[in-house]
Amino acid sequence: METASDPFGSADRLPSFFILLAITQIFKGSSVDRDNEGETDTTVLAHAEQQYRHLTLKQQRERLPVFKLRKYSIWRRNRRLHCGLKLTSLTIVGRELLYAVATYQTTIVIGQTGCGKTTQIPQYLEEAGWAKNGKQIACTQPRRIAATSVAQRVADEKNVKLGAEVGYIIRFDDQTSPKTQIKYMTDGMLFRETMIDPLLTNYDVIMIDEAHERSLYTDILLGVLKKIQKKRPDLHVIISSATLDAESFYRFFNHNTSKDTTKDTATIISLEGRMYPVDTLYAEEPLADYVEGAIQTVFDIHTKEPHGDILVFLTGREEIDKVVSEIYDRAKTLPRSSLHIDPLPLYAGLTQEEQLRVFEPTPNDTRKVIVSTNIAEASVTLEGIVYVIDCGFVKIRAYNPKNGMEALLVAPISKASALQRTGRAGRVRPGKSFRLYTEETYNTLRDTTVPEIQRTNLAPVILQLKALGIDNVLRFDFLTAPPAAFMVRALELLYSLKALDDVGRLTIPLGMQLAEFPVDPMLGKILLSSGDFHCSQEMVTIAAMVSVQNIFIQPSRKMDKLAVMDIRRQFWVEEGDHLSLLNVYNGFVQRGGKSGKWCHDRLLNFKALSRAIRIRQQLVRYLKRFKVPLVSAMDGTSLDQDKQRQQASERIRKCLVSGYFSQAARAEPDGSGRFRTIRDGVLLNIHPDSVLFNRDPKCVIYHEIVETNKAYMRDITTIDESWLAELAPHFYQYNNVKKRPPTASH
DNA sequence: GAGCACTGC
Incomplete structure (x- = not known):
């Protein structure tokens, strides 16, 4: 829990994320913590929300937590962060972001969704004089949609045309020009650039955003950037991450082996998140059937809780279609006077028109229930969600090196995922999160999801690393190394394709061409x-x-x-x-x-x-x-x-x-x-x-x-x-x- | 007789 006073506390700062256990029919709990009772008055909040919408872009920008960081040169943190990881020894004292970026080769920025780091940090850097003399600031995203939409937002804030000073580049869509100083891009795209320009000399700052998601190309880029830093001390790297992973990034990028922390080459800065409190409720006993549990919980909320949309997390299309049609059928038995209920499916396999339905505003007498896969956990942001129902599972790809098969398995989510799902209820006003599993089960979950690089076929990655001149891939500095068996299987396949020769070197031209393709x-x-x-x-x-x-x-x-x-x-x-x-x-x-x-x-x-x-x-x-x-x-x-x-x-x-x-x-x-x-x-x-x-x-x-x-x-x-x-x-x-x-x- | 989570170049 956040308890320390900080110099930026002000009226508009919202109480940080906290957990409350409460009692309902199938949920047990005991109240543990609550600051700011008054915040739950929904009409007041709706009003505040309305006001916020009418602010100019500039005003909105100045209200973001990250903005305040800029005005104060002293920023002291010495406290437990909200996820319980103690960062005392790592927390920098008396440094502000720009100073940190200028002083350290790597700055790790901890910040919750919505704190403004993605849109603001590149702008501060540019305003402070970075990205001059033809150099650029790069900011990578794991998804195309984020790269394009953030670039548009920043161009609007700076009142420039997209593609001029602010641009983006994704596959098949290059919105940059020689004038571009701030460049948003997919992580895969930046990795591709390393094949053309191995030292990434176009950039003086590279920000790897959403690094905690540990996408395949983010992980590879981290290793490659660490290598580049040795040859380019002038290159500054910013890693943006959630709390849980910050320490591992810090250890990875801090080259200082002595105890003298003034010689550190990396530092951590943490930012406040803009998040409303969300009450978290656990199932009292393990559920025999979370699909049925989800349906019942939807109707529990619908009949007992105030207005507000519901987001249900399930694992796949089959479950989702079932829940949607069940809700639809059972809604007919509701009394005529009650609120209507509108169940909507959401998964990647839907057509675009079907997906867009979840964004359509609902009439005042209707409650929207979005039944979704993991796509709503990070890829799609839904407004107006007040209740989250989390089944506790996700379909995840797993790679079996014994037979080279990639399998899609239903697996328990991680604590980080559970937190992320819960957080989806706190974007517009205080919400509630119903976990369809017990607190004991929650405690057994792993902290973070296994990074993609540890559950995927590595053949393409190995080929590309070799094309970069990294021949000894087994000793490449991965943040977390993939299992050796995955490497061996991939090397074997590449050898059989004749992309590698007898001693494991890339063949010319075949291997090199395959790496580029x-x-x-x-x-x-x-x-x-x-x-x-x-x-x-x-x-x-x-x-x-x-x-x-x-x-x-x-x-x-x-x-x-x-x-x-x-x-x-x-x-x-x-x-x-x-x-x-x-x-x-x-x-x-x-x-x-x-x-x-x-x-x-x-x-x-x-x-x-x-x-x-x-x-x-x-x-x-x-x-x-x-x-x-x-x-x-x-x-x-x-x-x-x-x-x-x-x-x-x-x-x-x-x-x-x-x-x-x-x-x-x-x-x-x-x-x-x-x-x-x-x-x-x-x-x-x-x-x-x-x-x-x-x-x-x-x-x-x-x-x-x-x-x-x-x-x-x-x-x-x-x-x-x-x-x-x-x-x-x-x-x-x-x-x-x-x-x-x-x-x-x- | 049975069914694919998500993302990237």
Whole structure:
């Protein structure tokens, strides 16, 4: 709890986040702490909120907690932070942000969502004289939407045109110019820049925002930046983080090994968050069924609590659809006089129109209930939420290096996640958070979520690090190193793709080209050999299509299943999903005229297909640069139509085998419809969404695995098993003899 | 007879 007085305390500073246990029907608790009872008067608060909205941008800016930091040169902190981590020894005394950035190579800024660090810190730096003489201030974000929207906001605040002094750059959208001083960008984009300019000489300050999320590219950038700092003492790094992770960032970036803290190269600064208090309530006993628990809690709140929208966190589409329709049905039994209830689903697989519904204002007599996946935890910010219901679970990707499979598993959330979810109730006024698990269970949760780098296929990362000249990836300075087994598996795969040589060095040009290519190495390999297979036009389309998610729209429950199948079937090809995707794309571009209506009628996602077009264009540019001839499998033969199609199909499928050879599976002889991977003998099933579901192919290659109840192959194509020996003899024929992975270093 | 959380180049 925050108890220390600070020099910035003022009337508009809101009480910090605190936890209250209270009693309701299924929830137990005891009141532990509460400052500021009067704040709960909702009418007063609504009024205050109204006033805040009418402030000018400048006034709003000056009210942000981070602004006050600027006016005081002395800032002393020596207290427990609200998450219980004691930072006394690390807390700097008497330094302000600008001084810290100028003095230390790395400054770690702790600040809650809404404290203004993302929008304000780059502006202060620029105003203080950074980003002069053609240098820039970079600020990275894990998501594109954040990079673009924050840049727009800052341009507005500075009253400049977006793309002039303030800009952003994300894939396919560069809004910067030679004038740009403050540049917001995705973390992946900055990492890409290190391949062109390894010392990132364009920048004098780099701020890694939302570092606590530990996205894959944020983690890699941290290691790379630490390396760059050794060669560029003039480069200043700011890491913005939540409280829990601050100490690990500090240890990572502080190169001072002596006890003399004046020699520290890193420091921590913490900022106040602008957050209303949220009462947290736990389930009294473990729930047998959190889906049912969520529904009941929604109606408990609806009948007993004052007005305010509800946000429910569940793990996936199936649960969400169920809860939404149950709420809808049961709402009919509410008395006529009561508040209406409007349940809305929210997950990434929805079309944009469906997603936008959650932002529509509700009438005064209606309570909105948004039932969401984790997308609402950090990616989407919802206004007006007063109640949060948290099931305590999340679907998370896990990588199994034994068989190279990425699985999607339902796992308990971390304490940091629980806090973040709870915080979603305190953005507009004091709220309540209902945790559908006991306090004892909460205490067993891990502090933070496992970083992405420790649960992902590392092949692309290793390739890119090697392209940066970091040959010895096993000894790369990771903030948290991925397990060695993940590294070994990735090195093995890269070796089999011939991206690495016998001693683990990047091959030229193949390995280097694969590192540059913005696709998975296996797919990159396919594209680079597609000229030889005489099908590069088709393959670049297929690559673009498998790179885009949610091409197919899930029909609503009301739609007739047979009708859905009829719509889907018009694109189907018996050879499998890759060729079917090619059909969808060609249909969209040629017959569909790239229109939204055409997509809608065929249950296709217009936005996804439009993105596929852009990705295809980008991949074509790479192929031209790599001197891969752009040819169509249908070109230049005088065969009749049928034979020509047959030949094209074979060319494309063989080309797929040239990269996906390690992901081949053979049908079990028992007629069960199950498969075993040829290399590891892992049992697999055909995904029900696949064209090949119930078609009994003998041998297939697949793009990826999703493991839910069973392990399913997705994006599957039939092949002739003899092609494996023909196209990947090094992997299959000699596999048992020559099974050594390359050494990691030279 | 059964189903993908989220994000990035």
